[in-house]
Amino acid sequence: MSLLSIRNLSVSFATGRGPFRAVDRVDLDVAAGELVAIVGESGSGKSVAMLAVMGLLPWIATVTADRMMFDGRDLLSLSARERRRIIGRDLVMIFQEPMSSLNPCFTVGFQIREAMKAHLDLSRAQRQARAVELLELVGIPEPDRRLSAFPHQLSGGMSQRVMIAMALACKPKLIIADEPTTALDVTIQAQILDLLLKLQKESGVGLVLITHDMGVVAETAQRVCVHYAGQQVEMQDTRGLFRDPHHPYTAALLAALPERARGRLLPSIPGIVPGLADRPTGCLFSPRCGFATDTCRTVPPPRAGAELGLALCHTPLVAGVPQRREFAA
Template identity: 90%
Template sequence: MPLLSIRNLSVTFATSRGPFRAVDGVDLDVEAGELVAIVGESGSGKSVAMLAVMGLLPWTATVTADRLTFDGRDMLALSARERRKIIGRDLAMIFQEPMSSLNPCFTVGFQIREAMKAHLDLSRAERQARAVELLELVGIPEPERRLSAFPHQLSGGMSQRVMIAMALACKPKLIIADEPTTALDVTIQAQILDLLLRLQKDSGVGLVLITHDMGVVAETAQRVCVHYAGQQVEMQETRGLFRDPHHPYTAALLAALPERAQGRMLPSIPGVVPGLADRPKGCLFSPRCRFATDTCRNVPPPRAGAEFGFALCHTPLLAGVPQRREIAA
């Protein structure tokens, strides 16, 4: 059984202009020790889908799913008290902006120890020793002194390392890393990613990596989920996705990579992601797709099956694949 199993996850927000579906029918399985990447433009529902798993969405959000299980437990059936016993202990998240995710009023040591106090049966001295061990693990020099520092006294790279230490504090089974290198310079990005991958391999923890960096995906992930306008438009093993993308949106993303560009100009995808008021009747990508037909514009696409995944498309960029085979349940 997968560590995390999601089927038909949807998230709808109540707005002044009516309901808005930010996540629409997402499926995902993550095995223990596996690294799965989620990619897509800003606003494609990547973070919202994972925040729904964590139970961290505001009251305006309505979350539904045919299945949402973690480590064999139905997350939708759990009470708030039962969910809090899992979140932060077995299931942890590294947030996108460490400077806004860390509480500026408390030292980093207090914030790391707080998670252990809530979930682990450790004495005060044991929590302090574990906090020092965690800062050493994530490569922060002088860990005893840094535990007394406030978030504003740390650099962006150090703050992100503190966030990783907090996520690892209770030895979780699965970590969700939401664009962990955003706003960091290139050198620090490489260090943070190397740290995450080393910790993931050493501990065997499952990792869901939300990112815009396709180069990172190519080097690290076993499988890739591509999101567009709240929908999951393609899922494949990483090697297959880069070699043979099935969805036109995935193909357009890969064509825009500098190393794949031909000529002096980088190719771009015309148009914008649809919002609340301009969502097409059919395929959400059809206004921007050079392969779109009248069927694409008026009929929601089926899932076209493939050996290791699917593409949400009427005419997937793959010959000889059955058009309406669903992803394995």
């Protein structure tokens, strides 16, 4: 049974020029102990989809889904009070910018203990002991002293470790990590990722990793979900995706990896992701796709079967060759 199960999730934002669909019919399943990666360009709806699951979108957002289940509970039908019992305890999120996510007015110890006070039946002394234990767990030296520090007194790497400690405070069942190493230097990035993966394997927690780093995906994820312009264009197990991508966008992403260039000039994808005013009537990737046909440009693509990576494409690739199949509209 999936810990998180989403079907047909869409998110639209009200704008002065009409609604803009930032997430368009996304499906996702995550099992306990599984690591699923979500990849795609900036603006492809990765973070927005997961913020919708967390219930953290602003009032101008409209969220719809056929199903949004977490640990057997329907997130769509929960009241705000019922959702608050789950968010922060069983379902947590680690954000991109630790320095922006931590409250500068409170010590890190207060912020870690606050999560436990809201969700766990622990005394003050027990919360303090647990906070020390968590900082030790994430590799912060002198945890007793660090609990009294304010966020500005910590480095970026230390701040992200505090964010991970906060996420682990209530022993969650699922962690959503939204590009948790973006603001950090390369050495610290590796340390934070190693820490996350170590904790995930030891605790058996489910992990959704939103990232741009395909190297990290190749080494860590069991399955990969590829987003483009708000749509899920492909979903495969990691080995299959890197061996034989079926959507032209996925193939273009992988072709741009430096280790695949082998001394040649790195290829790039021409054009930009469509916005509100320039969305094609057919496939959203068709203006940038070298395999696009007239059908691609005018007819929204259907989703292929699991054997073709659930590719949202009229001409999914097999061994790099487009299969000119005509799907029913």
